[in-house]
Amino acid sequence: MDKVRRTDSFFVYSKTTLNPTDHQVLSLLYLPLIGTQAYSLYGLFSHLLNRQTLKSDIYLHSDLESMLSHKLSTIEVARHHLEAIGLLNVYFYNDCFAYELLNPLTPYAFINDGILGQYLQAAITENRFKKICQLFKIESWDKAAYIPITKSFNDVYPTMVQSDFVPIEGLMNGSKRSNIQIKKTDFDFRLFTESIPAPFLDANQLTPEAKTKLVNLAFVYGLDELAMKDVYLKSTNENHQLDLVKLTKYAREAFKIHKASVASTNESSTQTESSTSMKDDPLTYLKTATPKQLLSDLSGGMVSSADLRIMERLIDVIGIDRGVANVLVFHVVTTKDGRMPSYEYFEKVAMDWKRNQINTVEDALDYIKHLASERKESSTSTKKPYRKNQSSKPDVKIDWLDDYLKSIE
DSSP, rough: OOOOOOOOEEEEEEOOOOOHHHHHHHHIIIIHHHHHHHHHHHHHHHHOOOOTSSBOEEHHHHHHHHHHHHHHHHHHHHHHHHHHSSSEEEETTTTTEEEEHHHHHHOHHHHHHSHHHHHHHHHHHHHHHHHHHHHTOOOOOTTTTTTTOOHHHHHSSSOOOOOOOOOOSSSSOOOOOOOOOOHHHHHOHHHHTTTGGGGGOGGGGGGGHHHHHHHHHHHHHEEEEEEEEHHHHHBTTTTOBHHHHHHHHHHHHHHOOOOOOOHHHHHHHHHHHHHHHHHHHHHHHHOOOOHHHHHHHHTSSSOOHHHHHHHIIIIIIOOHHHHHHHHHHHHHHTTTOOOOHHHHHHHHHHHHHHHHTTTHHHHHHHHHHHHHHHHTTTTTTTOOOOOOOOOSSOOOOHHHHHHHHHHHH
């Protein structure tokens, strides 16, 4: 049960407080990915906490609507962003939601996470990404010439005689939390481990953290179990110890090699197959085509990683339906004479579509027809607000789609 009603109650709790660096990380690193609504929700949850108990009073979700000036449906979407990125855990019991507020990652962990750093760089451009990283760098100094003279604990304190100490539970705990989780049920760990020669596999190295990192990297870079096996072997030393930093590095390299290989071997077959399905059933094509398949059709077989990242962010960051993302990209590229604009352009269009509740491929095609008619009438009449067609299914054979079909015949 995770569907929220206005009358449902909730409370917020946490295990530790935020420090100034946490606030800076939230504003500069998390905000571009989660958006202003999720950022505001996280801030409100934080301020509702009692600073002594780190637990809030019990509120209704209608209170959230009043405090944030947003409808509950919008707040729920923002909440999902916090959950997905690892800032919030949600529990439910007896019509009451418990929101566990989690601290953000450290700057080092966020940037070098292998997931979040990549998404942030794609979201704000590489130049801005480097500038922000500079804000979190600390000045290093060469201590090679210095002699360490720090006292150890037993140099100062005597041996403890009393031995009846009992640990105290329930205290503030600032221990490191786990990174974001990506559900990828088709990654077969058995196939992955069996593909590694026995002498090179140390089962103790496959900790929960290492497994999460492996699955995350496989998801982001589209690598299968055998490709990740090669990445794993390159990332271990002579003692078969796994280096997670190297794991990320070699996964990126494997992605580049894999992309070049697939582009050269599958270009013609992919183009023929997707074009045929487009001619046979355009509506089904737009609903089911993968980003790579769509972009391959639009560009004649060439797909860049930058263009794939744009579609990735439209689906994962903006949160639009995959089929709607296909129609949006198809429409924009067609009207731009085959050019892919910047992500910022797609973001503006996507936000406009979300405001107009474009949730299905049928909605998207109907909205494009509305835009086309609006352009024709713009010189003689004022703009008419868009209203979703709730009664009938729109005709998918609209002008821009027909022109595209003719161009690939």
